[in-house]
Amino acid sequence: MxxxxxxxxxxxxxxxxxxxxxxxxxxxxxxxxxxxxxxxxxxxxxxxxxxxxxxxxxxxxxxxxxxxxxxxxxxxxxxxxxxxxxxxxxxxxxxxxxxxxxxxxxxxxxxxxLQRDVSVRSLPEAKSMLEAAGTLRRLWVPPPAGHRFETVAERTGRQAGAMADCPDPDAEPLVAAALAAREELLASVPEGAEALLHGTFRQSKVLAGERMPWLAVGPDPVVGECAFDLARLVRDRVEDLIASPSGAAVTRRRVKRLAEALEVDQERLRGWTLFRAVESGVRALRVGRGQDAELLLEFAGWL
The missing domain is CATH 3.30.200.20 (Phosphorylase Kinase; domain 1)
Known part of the structure; x- marks a missing residue:
């Protein structure tokens, strides 16, 4: 074959x-x-x-x-x-x-x-968020002793270096805010917050299974605080959020609800959501995906 x-x-x-x-x-x-x-x-x-x-x-x-x-x-x-x-x-x-x-x-x-054609994203929005969050919680375990996984500080350090060379001057204020948020977050990591994280978690990474209803796939694992992992989930269905006249309010409510449901600090979740959205937006700009970049940076502006 x-x-x-x-x-x-x-x-x-x-x-x-x-x-x-x-x-x-x-x-x-x-x-x-x-x-x-x-x-x-x-x-x-x-x-x-x-x-x-x-x-x-x-x-x-x-x-x-x-x-x-x-x-x-x-x-x-x-x-x-x-x-x-x-x-x-x-x-x-x-x-x-x-x-x-x-x-x-x-x-x-x-x-x-797993059933690769059936992701948790196929559920109604509220239910999909609930199931995705429950799956993510199960992944947050202490990393193995002597692990060699990349850390959040290391990964975002590489990303920050690339973000500083943003090709769009209009995005520079958002880039500056995202980089400042990263510095502040890394300087104040809560004690005992280290966990093994999925690293690229979103609804499409949660597939239906037989052994369990929903299971995650495709991790790019990283070790750090849980708010970093949850941040990518906040912007799921971003195209629907942008199309909604109440998208900004829905986004802020989503940050609050997810933070409460998974017991992470709301402001830390907001900060990592900002950093990850701007990083993705700048990366999209760099490779010519202008529409994706526009959505991501508009979303970041709501935070």
Missing amino acids: AFEPPPRLVRALGETPRDTATDDWLRRLPELAQEAVARRDLTVERVQVPGGRSSLVVLVRTREGTPAVLKLVPPRSRPDSERAALGHWGGLGAARLLDGADASGDGAFLVER
């Missing part, structure tokens, strides 16, 4: 800064997929299309006939980190890792198959 990368994956990788490792991975992807399938003695059903923006997703069956998903992740997306997080969660709140946590470092790993 041919393992050609879906166009969505190729476009998404093309929006990131070019590096030889990613180019080589994309060029060799069909070969890498064949090797990963053979190494695990899998039967291939099909490549998931449109698939993800940062990995090749292949629907397979194990030698015992169990449905599973084989993921192949480029080196820059930290596949070993994702594998380690899934192994640490042990299927609680997230798809279960079927490879060992210390499996071959080939950038591929096998996970429990």
Whole structure:
């Protein structure tokens, strides 16, 4: 079977800064997929299309006939980190890792198959937020001793450096506010707030399963305070928020309700929501996704 990368994956990788490792991975992807399938003695059903923006997703069956998903992740997306997080969660709140946590470092790993066409986003807005928040809470566990996960300070430090070179002068006040919020938040992290976080959590990352109703997929794990993880969920369905005449008020209520429901500080959640929205908006500007950038920066202005 041919393992050609879906166009969505190729476009998404093309929006990131070019590096030889990613180019080589994309060029060799069909070969890498064949090797990963053979190494695990899998039967291939099909490549998931449109698939993800940062990995090749292949629907397979194990030698015992169990449905599973084989993921192949480029080196820059930290596949070993994702594998380690899934192994640490042990299927609680997230798809279960079927490879060992210390499996071959080939950038591929096998996970429990969920219903990829049924995400929590398919529910009515209030219900989807409730279910997503409940799933996220289960993921917030202490990181393993001696972990090598990236920290919130490290990740946002890299992002802050890129934000400072914003291509739109009109966005500079928001960028300055977001960078100031980050500095203030990192200078006052509550004691004992460190947890293993999903890192890129949103409603579309929560899929229906058989073992549990809803389970998270596709983490980009990071260690830090829970408000950072929750911040991305605040802006879910941002296009609907922007289209609503009461979008700003709904956003502020959402911050308040999510903070109360998950017992995080409301102002810290607001600050991380601002930083993450502006960071995403500036990144969208940089790669030419002007409409996305406009939505994100308008949303950030409400905070």
